[in-house]
Amino acid sequence: MRIALFSDIHANLPALEACFNSMEAQKPDAIYCLGDLVGYNIWPNEVINEIRKRGIPTIAGNYDQGIGLMSDECGCAYKKEPEKDMGKISISFTNSLVKPDERKYLRTLPAHIRVEFQLNNDKLNLLLVHGSPRKINEYLFEDRDEKSMLRIMEGADADIMCFGHTHKPYHRILPTEQTENTHYRHAINIGSVGKPKDNNPKGCYVMLTINADSSITNKDAVQVEFIRFDYDIEKAAKAVEDSPLPNEYADMLRKGY
Amino acid sequence: MQFPSDYKYSKEHTWIKIEGQTGTIGITEFAQSELGEIVYVDLPSVGKQFKKDEIFGSVEAIKTTSDLFMPVSGEVIETNAALKDDATLVNSASFTDGWMIKIILSDSKEIDTLLNAGSYEKIVS
Numbered sequence: 001m002r003i004a005l006f007s008d009i010h011a012n013l014p015a016l017e018a019c020f021n022s023m024e025a026q027k028p029d030a031i032y033c034l035g036d037l038v039g040y041n042i043w044p045n046e047v048i049n050e051i052r053k054r055g056i057p058t059i060a061g062n063y064d065q066g067i068g069l070m071s072d073e074c075g076c077a078y079k080k081e082p083e084k085d086m087g088k089i090s091i092s093f094t095n096s097l098v099k100p101d102e103r104k105y106l107r108t109l110p111a112h113i114r115v116e117f118q119l120n121n122d123k124l125n126l127l128l129v130h131g132s133p134r135k136i137n138e139y140l141f142e143d144r145d146e147k148s149m150l151r152i153m154e155g156a157d158a159d160i161m162c163f164g165h166t167h168k169p170y171h172r173i174l175p176t177e178q179t180e181n182t183h184y185r186h187a188i189n190i191g192s193v194g195k196p197k198d199n200n201p202k203g204c205y206v207m208l209t210i211n212a213d214s215s216i217t218n219k220d221a222v223q224v225e226f227i228r229f230d231y232d233i234e235k236a237a238k239a240v241e242d243s244p245l246p247n248e249y250a251d252m253l254r255k256g257y
Numbered sequence: 258m259q260f261p262s263d264y265k266y267s268k269e270h271t272w273i274k275i276e277g278q279t280g281t282i283g284i285t286e287f288a289q290s291e292l293g294e295i296v297y298v299d300l301p302s303v304g305k306q307f308k309k310d311e312i313f314g315s316v317e318a319i320k321t322t323s324d325l326f327m328p329v330s331g332e333v334i335e336t337n338a339a340l341k342d343d344a345t346l347v348n349s350a351s352f353t354d355g356w357m358i359k360i361i362l363s364d365s366k367e368i369d370t371l372l373n374a375g376s377y378e379k380i381v382s
Contacts, residue, residue: 077293077319138266139320148299148317 002026005128005190006205007034007061007164011094012194012253014045015203016050018231019193024187026207026227032113034164035061035130038106039074039094040195040249042239048102049192060109061130061165062137066091067098068107086246093244096116111136120215126208127158131165139167142170150174153185159216160186162206167192169204170223184219191226194236201256202228259286260301260350261290265368266346266377269310272352275368282328283315283356284347287381292318297343302359307331307341309367313358329367 004023009016023031033056038044041199044067060068060074074091078084098106112133117124132138133156140163142148153161169191176183191204197210198204209223236251264272270288273280289295297317307313307327314325336358340346346353362368372380 079293079320132296135319137319138296145315145322148315148322150296151297151299 001029001210003208004031005034005162005208006193008036008167008192009047009194010036010039011041011044011047012236014195014232014235015088015194016047017089018203018229022172022227023205028207030141031056032128033058034128034162034190035059036063036164038098039063040090042237042243044094044098045102048105052105057113058109058228059113059128059130060106060111060136064106064109067094068103070095077137086248089244089246100229112124115212119148122215124159124214124216125157126160127156128163129163133161137165139166141166142168142172146174149187150176153187160222162188162190164190164192166192166198167195169198169226173219181217183216184221184250186222187215188224196256199256200228201233204228259352260374262374264374265326265371266374267326267371268380271326271328273300273328276319278362279330280329280337280360280362280379281352281356282358282360283300286351289348291352292316292321292323297345298340298344298347301333302335303335305333328365333358335359
């Protein structure tokens with residue numbers, strides 16, 4: 001089956017609409033959203049409602065959790081003072097935009113989704129999280145030490161783990177030697193729909209294909225396709241510039257950082 | 258920021274508190290503040306021996322990870338089990354409850370190569 005996975009829309013409605021257009025043409029068997037619907041742009045309610053009306057199973061991102069709780073803390077772990085100052089403006093502005101029903105939806109989103117496949121008389125566990133299984137806002141970058149990545153995945157009983165949060169897509173295959181054969185785990189960062197940070201301003205989502213012969217001992221158990229789509233970046237960037245949000249967020253959209 | 262005067266410090270931001278032939282090791286308040294919220298501390302098994310400046314473990318924070326370097330050579334005799342349940346003790350009490358390992362020193366002369374509180378404070382401020 002083919003599963004479409006997307007996340008980190010961050011209130012960017014033009015990007016989400018283009019994402020759905022691209023995705024619907026692909027006719028996936030299932031769609032999941034891995035969170036961070038809001039923050040950094042002007043359309044948090046519209047983004048929430050586009051996802052809700054399609055009944056897409058969605059988990060909470062750290063920004064959704066912050067806004068759901070009407071908090072002034074988004075869990076973004078900003079390091080530098082200018083980032084912190086811009087972040088404060090964004091969360092305060094987002095809190096002022098989000099309506100009660102939409103906020104209630106964010107507050108009640110689940111933390112994780114686990115999908116268990118039973119293929120070839122064996123289990124194959126797909127785990128969907130926003131940051132990591134242990135922390136909603138943990139950044140699992142591509143250079144994370146293999147030992148650490150495996151510990152996280154084994155601890156969560158995840159054969160395939162999909163996550164977002166860093167806005168930088170990658171697929172890592174992590175082998176572990178077992179007594180009889182090698183197990184292969186898949187760590188997949190699905191990138192960002194509405195705020196890419198990998199120097200490619202196009203939106204990103206993932207199409208994951210699970211085959212009938214997929215298993216943990218088969219290195220090619222899953223196919224992972226990163227789909228990049230064009231959207232009206234200028235519209236999204238102008239919206240930022242015409243709002244109380246810092247203009248730097250518009251530059252980030254135009255350049256993808 | 259604290260720099261307890263009865264501790265010794267390494268340039269790699271670990272501290273050691275010496276009691277006879279044993280030493281308790283952790284990371285400094287400065288180090289934890291640079292790392293941010295700590296999620297997991299990977300510590301060695303009891304009985305492992307390390308040389309000065311060798312990596313004895315790692316710290317995983319929300320946004321970054323960092324190796325841990327031995328301030329002096331020694332054998333691990335205890336690790337802080339409390340960190341398994343709550344790694345943020347390193348953030349909240351880096352010089353006390355957030356300690357990481359206890360060792361038996363292999364060569365107590367190595368202590369003289371470490372920094373005192375004042376010298377370490379100058380490095381990080």
